[in-house]
Amino acid sequence: MKQTFALDFSHRALIPYAHDYRHGEHEHWHTHPCDQLILTLSGVIRVETRQGMWVVPPARGVWIPANISHALHIEGDVRARGVFVQPLARADLPVICQVVQVSDLLRALILNALELPHAYQAGSRAERIYELILDEIRLMNILPFCLPEPTSPRLKQLCDAVRQTPAGAWSLESAARQVNMSGRTLSRHFYQQTGLQFSEWVRRARLLVALTRLAHGEPVIQVALECGYANPSAFSAMFRRVMGVSPGDYFTVR
Numbered sequence: 652m653k654q655t656f657a658l659d660f661s662h663r664a665l666i667p668y669a670h671d672y673r674h675g676e677h678e679h680w681h682t683h684p685c686d687q688l689i690l691t692l693s694g695v696i697r698v699e700t701r702q703g704m705w706v707v708p709p710a711r712g713v714w715i716p717a718n719i720s721h722a723l724h725i726e727g728d729v730r731a732r733g734v735f736v737q738p739l740a741r742a743d744l745p746v747i748c749q750v751v752q753v754s755d756l757l758r759a760l761i762l763n764a765l766e767l768p769h770a771y772q773a774g775s776r777a778e779r780i781y782e783l784i785l786d787e788i789r790l791m792n793i794l795p796f797c798l799p800e801p802t803s804p805r806l807k808q809l810c811d812a813v814r815q816t817p818a819g820a821w822s823l824e825s826a827a828r829q830v831n832m833s834g835r836t837l838s839r840h841f842y843q844q845t846g847l848q849f850s851e852w853v854r855r856a857r858l859l860v861a862l863t864r865l866a867h868g869e870p871v872i873q874v875a876l877e878c879g880y881a882n883p884s885a886f887s888a889m890f891r892r893v894m895g896v897s898p899g900d901y902f903t904v905r
Contacts, residue, residue, distance in 0.1 A: 658685060663771070664740035665781050667764040670731050678723040686736040686744060687715045688788060690753050690761060694729030695866045698722070698748070703799040703845075705750050706859040708866055708901075711794060712753040714745050721748070726863050732761055734784065741785050750796035757787040795893060796862070798855055801844035805830045810852070817857045818879040823849050858893060861886070871898045 658666060666685075672694070689696065690712040698705040698713050699722045707713045715721055717738045736744065760780055771777035798814075801807055809830050813821055826849060827837040841849045857878040864874045875886030890898045 658683070658735055659769075660685070660737040662769055663781060664737045665764065665784060666735040667761060667767070668733060668735065669765055672725040672729040672731065674725060674727050676725040680720055680722045682718050682720050683715070683735065684738075685717050686738055686740075687733065688736065688751075688761075689713050689715070689731050689733040690758060692730040692732060694725065694727035695863050696729055696731065697724040697726060697863070699724070700748055701800070702748070703797055704859075705748060705798075706796045706862055707750055708796075708862050710753065710758075711796075712751045712791070714749050714751055714788075714791070716744075716746055716748065719748055727867055732765070734761060734764065736785070736788070741789065743789060744785075745788075745791075748797075750794045751791035752794055753791065754787060757784065757791070760784045760787065795855065796859060798852065798859060799845040799847060801841065803840065803844065805832075806841060806844060810856075813853055813856050814860070817853075817860045818877050821849075821853045821879070854889070858890070861890070861898075865898055865901070874898075 660666070674694070689707065691707050691709050693709050695709070696707040696713065698707065698715070700715075700719055705713055712733070738744070760783055764780055764784065767777045767780060798810075801810060809826055812829070813819070813826075823834045823838060827834040830837060832840070838849060841847070841852070845852060847855070857880075861874050861878045864877075865871070871887070872883045875883040878886065880886035880889070887897055890896075890901070894901055
């Protein structure tokens with residue numbers, strides 16, 4: 652995030668922050684010497700790291716561990732709230748980048764923490780709020796909004812093509828022909844480099860594209876067809892299976 656203050660953890664283990672972005676803004680590659688939790692109250696943030704890409708829909712969050720190089724891309728007008736966390740504040744904080752479900756309690760605590768003093772006494776209300784934030788961070792549920800990035804140039808180009816044309820007929824065999832491999836060879840290398848089968852990676856890529864476009868208010872039928880689904884019903888069935896709610900209901904969940 653753009654920092655307008657020094658990250659001074661001498662008086663507390665957490666530093667809450669608030670930042671609003673306009674559509675199309677981005678933060679260039681950077682790192683922080685501390686962990687970071689970003690909560691989106693509106694809009695969508697796309698987070699890139701060397702290992703992959705994460706898409707953060709409204710009312711969800713992204714956890715970025717200390718010293719992970721990352722860039723932020725803003726879709727829609729984003730109201731971001733969150734905390735910088737001293738890495739040693741808890742021994743069992745997440746150690747990988749991940750998109751997370753932010754509970755109503757954690758959201759309320761973060762918003763309340765923005766009003767707390769920088770220094771506080773032991774046993775005070777402020778200390779209890781900060782400690783409870785750390786407890787809630789440890790309980791966050793991970794959401795399947797990650798696209799791991801392969802390491803080989805040929806597979807990177809293939810993944811870029813999928814993201815650019817999600818409506819394409821991306822079968823394993825057609826993708827294998829594009830990178831001049833057999834289907835079996837592509838499947839093996841793709842899984843070794845990403846931890847996902849190619850078909851699952853394509854499904855996730857389409858879902859992340861759809862989440863971004865739905866957050867902009869685009870009609871479900873248009874999003875479904877342009878993300879490679881034969882009809883809105885097939886798209887809605889996939890969305891409900893993965894997300895637990897329909898596309899229309901998802902962005903009202905807070």
